[in-house]
Amino acid sequence: MELADELASRMSRRAFLGRAAAGVGAAALASLDSAQAQIPGLVTLPQKAKRVIWLTMAGGPSHLETFDPKPVLAQMHGKPMPESFTKGQQIAQLQGQKLICFGPQHGFASFGKNKTQICELFPNIGSVLDDICLVRSMTTDAINHDPAHMFMNTGAQIAGRPSMGAWITYGLGSVSKDLPGFVVLTSLGQGGQNQPIAARQWSNGFLPSKYQGVQLRAKGDPVLYLASPTGVSQTGQQADIQAINSLNRIHDSVTGDPEINTRIAQYELAFKMQASVPALMDISQEKKETLELYGCHPGDGSFASNCLLARRLAERGVRFIQLYHKDWDHHGDIKEGIRLKALEIDRACMALITDLKQRGMLEETLVVWAGEFGRTPMSQGGSGRDHHNKAMSVWLAGAGIKGGMVYGATDDLGYAAVENLTTVHDLHATMLNRLGIKHEAFTYKFQGLDARLVGVEPCKVLADIIA
Helix, strand or coil: CCHHHHHHHHCCHHHHHHHHHCHHHHHHHHHHHHCHHHCCCCCCCCCCCCEEEEEEECCCCCHHHCCCCCHHHHHCCCCECCHHHHCCCCCCCCCCCCCEECCCCCCEEEECCCCEEEECCCHHHHHCHHHEEEEEEECCCCCCHHHHHHHHHHCCCCCCCCCHHHHHHHHHCCCCCCCCCEEEEEECCCCCCCCCCCHHHHCCCCCCHHHCCEECCCCCCCCCCCCCCCCCCHHHHHHHHHHHHHHHHHHHHHHCCHHHHHHHHHHHHHHHHHHHHHHHHCHHHCCHHHHHHHCCCCCCCCHHHHHHHHHHHHHCCCCEEEEEECCCCCCCCHHHHHHHHHHHHHHHHHHHHHHHHHCCCHHHEEEEEECCCEEEEEEECCCEEEEECCCEEEEEECCCECCCEEECEECCCCCCEEECCECHHHHHHHHHHHCCCCCCCCCEEECCEEECCCCCCCCCCCHHHEC
C-alpha cells in the first residue's frame, strides 16, 4: 500500500468530517496565502513604505519629561490637582488618593527649524527633529501594562488577536528569503525594572502561524537551538529536512491542512537562518564610523545595537522590525529614571534616522516611537508618576511623514488630549496607509466576521501629517 493510501485509511470518520467542514475555509485561506494580491484592500493606495521599524518604549514613558512641555504644570508643582480634570475619570493606582500636581522634572529646549520644544535630555533626537512628526495627542484604551501592550500591538486588549507585525507580513509578505518577515529584538536599561514582555505581543493570533514574530536575542545565541547539534553536519541536516518535508507534503495531500505548508516553509527557513542569522548579528562588520554614530559595541545587547540591527534587517528585506526597550515604568524617582533612559535611547534614535537617511532608506521606511501609555501630571509617592491613558506622545519619521511638525496638543497640565485627539487605531490606520493598504478593507475572516487590525470602531488616517 502506498504511504498516501495508508495515511488516508487511518483517518477516522470524526477527523474526516472535521476537516471536510473546514475545507472551504481552508481552501480560501490557502489561495489568499499563495496569491497575496487577492487579499481585499491590499496595496490599493500609493505605497510609500516598504517596511516598518517600531521602537517600543516598554513601561510607559512620561510625555511630561520627554516631548510635551507644560510650563503651567511647573507653576502648579506641589499644589492640589484641580478636581475638574480628574472627577469621574479612570486613574490607575492613584484612585481615591489626594492628587498633587507634579511639575516636569527636567527642562525643555528648542530644536529644529520650527523651534519645537522637547526635553533637553534628548538633544540628539532634537538634531533630527526636522525629520520627525511629533504627535502629542495620542490616547489609548488601556491603563495597565499587559493589556496596554496588547492594545498597541493588536488593536484589542484581549489576547489571541494578531499583532500588527503579523498583519503586515500576512498582507505584504517578506522580501527576505532567509529571514523571517517579522523580527523582534529586546533590550534592558540601567534601571533594572525587568518587566516581562510576553511572546503573545508578537503573536500571529488567528492568522497562519508563519506570520508570527521571531525574537532574536541580542546576547548569546540569537535563536535558541538554531545551530546544528554536535556531530550533525549541514549536509546531513539538510537531508533530514528534505525527508521530513517530503513526508509533510504527502500528509498535506491527504489532509489539506494549510498549517502543514507553514511547517514545511518554517523548516526550510530555519535551515537558511543557520547561515544568515550569525552574519546578520555580527555588527563588527560595520564601519567604525557607523558604530560610533550609534554608540554601540558588538555583542553589548544594547538598544543602540538593536537599532543598528534594525537597519541591517531592513536592508535584508525584513518587513516589520519591532524593538522593545524596557524600564520606563517610573512610579518613583522619575527624574533619575528619565535621565538614564535618555542616555540609552537618544543617540541611538538619532543614529537610526540618520543612517537610514544617508543610505536612501528613510523615504521607504516608516519609523515609529511609542510606549503603551503616558504618565499622570499628578505625583505618585512624591517622586514618580502613575499610568495614564488620556495623554501620551509618540513620533513618526520617514515614508512621506511630514518632518518638523507637531500634531495635536494636551491641556495645560498634560492630563488629556484636547486638540486633534488621536487613537491607537488611527496610528494603525496611518501605518497601513503608508504601506499602501486601505485599512477599512484589509480583513481576515475569523469566526464568521471580517477581523481588522483597526477594529470596528471609527478611525482615521492622520492625513495632516502626510506630505
